[in-house]
Amino acid sequence: MKTGSVLKHLGGPLVAILVSGLLTSLLLLLLGESPQILWEAFTSTFFNSFGLGYTLFYTTPLLLTGLSVALCFHAGLFNIGAEGQLHLGAASIVGVALLMPQLPWYFAVPTGILSSMIGGALWGFIAGFLKAKRGSHEVIVTILLNLIGITFVNYLILYPFKNTQVQNPETLGIAKSYFIPPLSSLTALFGSELFRTTPVNFTLFFSLIVAVLCHIFLFHTAKGFELRALGQNTSAARFNGISLTKNTLLVFALSGALSGLVGVNEVMGFQHKLIEGFSPQYGFTGIAVALMARNHPLGIILAALLFGAIHNGAREIEFASEKITKEISILMEALLVILIAGNQYFITQFNRFFKRGPHD
Amino acid sequence: MARSLRVFVLFINLLSSLCLAELKVGLALDKGGRDDKSFNAAAYKGALEAKEKLGITLKTVESSDDISLEPTLRTFAQKGYPLIVAVGFVQRDAVEKVAEEFPKTHFVLIDSTTQASNVRSVVFKEHEGSFLVGALAALSSKSQQVGFIGGMDIPMIRRFQLGFESGVKYVNPKAKVLNNYVGSTSDAWRNPTKAKELALSQYNKGADVIFVPAGASGLGVFDAAEQTQKLVVGCDSNQNWVKPGKVLTSMLKRVDIAVYQAIELETKGAFKGGVFDLGLAENGVDYSLDEFNRNLVTPTMETKLKAIRTEIIKKQITVPDYYLNMKKTASPS
Numbered sequence: 001m002k003t004g005s006v007l008k009h010l011g012g013p014l015v016a017i018l019v020s021g022l023l024t025s026l027l028l029l030l031l032g033e034s035p036q037i038l039w040e041a042f043t044s045t046f047f048n049s050f051g052l053g054y055t056l057f058y059t060t061p062l063l064l065t066g067l068s069v070a071l072c073f074h075a076g077l078f079n080i081g082a083e084g085q086l087h088l089g090a091a092s093i094v095g096v097a098l099l100m101p102q103l104p105w106y107f108a109v110p111t112g113i114l115s116s117m118i119g120g121a122l123w124g125f126i127a128g129f130l131k132a133k134r135g136s137h138e139v140i141v142t143i144l145l146n147l148i149g150i151t152f153v154n155y156l157i158l159y160p161f162k163n164t165q166v167q168n169p170e171t172l173g174i175a176k177s178y179f180i181p182p183l184s185s186l187t188a189l190f191g192s193e194l195f196r197t198t199p200v201n202f203t204l205f206f207s208l209i210v211a212v213l214c215h216i217f218l219f220h221t222a223k224g225f226e227l228r229a230l231g232q233n234t235s236a237a238r239f240n241g242i243s244l245t246k247n248t249l250l251v252f253a254l255s256g257a258l259s260g261l262v263g264v265n266e267v268m269g270f271q272h273k274l275i276e277g278f279s280p281q282y283g284f285t286g287i288a289v290a291l292m293a294r295n296h297p298l299g300i301i302l303a304a305l306l307f308g309a310i311h312n313g314a315r316e317i318e319f320a321s322e323k324i325t326k327e328i329s330i331l332m333e334a335l336l337v338i339l340i341a342g343n344q345y346f347i348t349q350f351n352r353f354f355k356r357g358p359h360d
Numbered sequence: 361m362a363r364s365l366r367v368f369v370l371f372i373n374l375l376s377s378l379c380l381a382e383l384k385v386g387l388a389l390d391k392g393g394r395d396d397k398s399f400n401a402a403a404y405k406g407a408l409e410a411k412e413k414l415g416i417t418l419k420t421v422e423s424s425d426d427i428s429l430e431p432t433l434r435t436f437a438q439k440g441y442p443l444i445v446a447v448g449f450v451q452r453d454a455v456e457k458v459a460e461e462f463p464k465t466h467f468v469l470i471d472s473t474t475q476a477s478n479v480r481s482v483v484f485k486e487h488e489g490s491f492l493v494g495a496l497a498a499l500s501s502k503s504q505q506v507g508f509i510g511g512m513d514i515p516m517i518r519r520f521q522l523g524f525e526s527g528v529k530y531v532n533p534k535a536k537v538l539n540n541y542v543g544s545t546s547d548a549w550r551n552p553t554k555a556k557e558l559a560l561s562q563y564n565k566g567a568d569v570i571f572v573p574a575g576a577s578g579l580g581v582f583d584a585a586e587q588t589q590k591l592v593v594g595c596d597s598n599q600n601w602v603k604p605g606k607v608l609t610s611m612l613k614r615v616d617i618a619v620y621q622a623i624e625l626e627t628k629g630a631f632k633g634g635v636f637d638l639g640l641a642e643n644g645v646d647y648s649l650d651e652f653n654r655n656l657v658t659p660t661m662e663t664k665l666k667a668i669r670t671e672i673i674k675k676q677i678t679v680p681d682y683y684l685n686m687k688k689t690a691s692p693s
Binding site: 050054154160164167168197198199249276277278279280312316317318319325327328344 | 418421422424425426427428430431432434435438439449450453459461470511514515516542545546547598
């Protein structure tokens with residue numbers, strides 16, 4: 001990829017970020033707050049160890065759900081089911097960990113990761129199956145499967161896996177061998193206090209690798225090509241012997257597995273148990289992340305970082321202001337989505353202004 | 361010598377009053393939010409009172425989801441708040457973790473207990489207060505049927521229920537108690553619509569007083585009471601004013617006092633960790649009587665209630681405690 005094309009890809013989102021920042025500042029002014037707190041929130045989410053730790057912690061699940069949504073997008077399918085899939089993934093880890101608490105860590109960690117993928121993949125597969133074999137619309141199916149999945153996981157949390165010794169709706173703790181260490185344990189080795197007291201853990205590195213693998217799979221393998229071909233032109237792809245049924249099943253299972261991995265960050269990396277309502281809608285924010293990155297796996301890394309920062313920065317804004325609560329993050333994310341979606345229009349206008357063709 | 365001592369004391373006073381003005385207190389509320397008119401509202405009221413009387417700087421943060429509790433507490437600690445008040449048992453784990461990471465910061469944990477020495481855990485003997493309002497409900501019920509609508513189905517609310525039922529039966533062994541819970545997830549604390557449906561169904565079945573320890577969900581029951589012209593018993597805060605004439609009384613859980621006292625101790629530099637279990641004898645729980653429900657509580661009822669109250673304090677009446685009835689004797693935290 002040449003520098004020019006990277007700039008071209010990043011230019012639109014950068015403008016969108018700036019404009020949404022301006023609009024949010026304007027809103028803050030209208031509400032009688034200084035827009036300076038926006039800047040303070042921005043700096044504190046990246047430029048101190050505590051803030052950066054939390055930003056990266058929120059980045060991890062958004063990166064995974066973003067990839068999950070993007071993968072389906074490439075195949076021309078819209079997966080809104082990431083929320084349900086990640087719930088199933090997280091519950092699978094707890095189920096396996098409670099069944100086999102004796103495993104040594106070198107078996108336990110891969111088993112946990114694998115079970116989260118299988119749990120998510122199964123939930124994704126159901127949607128894929130209904131789409132491929134029954135022709136049900138995947139948007140409806142995945143939305144409804146979210147409801148079923150979340151309710152089912154809540155049942156698991158409240159009954160079979162419940163920790164009866166506490167008032168909270170949460171499961172029993174998983175065995176120590178399943179824990180994924182926090183990044184602060186790595187920095188502590190070098191005598192650094194970076195990330196101390198923040199929950200960011202090695203799942204971050206793992207999900208970065210997953211993003212790269214997704215990129216290779218989509219753009220450098222035959223199967224990835226098949227998926228993209230189906231997404232671009234279904235009839236042409238089928239005419240060339242690419243199976244729609246098989247690929248729909250595959251892509252939904254893969255997509256579900258990616259969402260399921262969110263459970264690794266949450267259960268093995270942080271809480272070490274499953275708490276009812278553990279996801280602040282990571283699955284749905286993942287759609288915005290994928291949209292922002294135009295479904296490019298490597299772009300999703302940056303988009304997830306941005307949304308993670310917004311999620312974290314919103315709390316800083318709440319602390320800095322008397323009136324604004326952290327729900328402002330929803331507004332900022334919505335602004336970004338609208339601006340990105342309308343992006344092409346602005347680019348066309350911009351190019352026309354400079355008397356150049358829109359696509360040169 | 362005496363003179364210099366006096367100057368010294370004066371100086372210390374001055375210094376402490378300076379510190380007093382600067383004390384920053386972080387208040388972390390749970391899902392109900394400061395306007396639940398119940399549990400969180402009580403904590404907020406106590407903190408506001410401290411702000412007015414003690415001149416502290418107060419920062420209140422509500423949690424819309426349970427996983428933002430821990431980052432909120434951490435941010436408070438990170439920003440150097442010397443005293444952090446965490447309201448709600450749901451914050452126990454978060455407080456435990458953060459208190460360990462910031463051993464010099466003081467924490468107040470309402471409704472749950474932890475062993476850390478920098479945490480002041482305040483819990484209440486809800487069953488004692490519930491027993492009292494149960495007795496009053498039975499005294500005022502004409503249909504001999506009363507209702508109970510809990511928020512989330514957890515041991516703590518079961519404790520309310522058992523206390524309430526025993527109070528009802530103590531006064532009128534023939535009375536029937538209808539029981540319902542809004543839900544089993546933490547959303548049950550803020551689902552007034554469902555609570556209202558449950559209340560309407562209980563009123564329809566013949567209950568004429570409903571006790572509602574359900575956080576912000578309880579507001580739905582107040583609506584139902586107004587609609588059906590029946591009575592409701594509020595919880596945690598004094599809720600008599602919410603629907604005057606329809607609220608028989610409120611079971612008070614003095615979270616406000618607990619929060620105020622903790623802040624006051626901190627300003628005096630006398631903060632102490634440990635577990636504080638407050639019941640009727642310690643004025644931690646009670647029932648409310650004011651101009652809004654004066655006409656609903658007759659003098660005979662009041663005399664009877666006062667007698668019961670004294671008997672509980674003197675332990676002549678043993679109020680059954682759900683925590684002790686649970687299989688494991690250790691109380692859930």
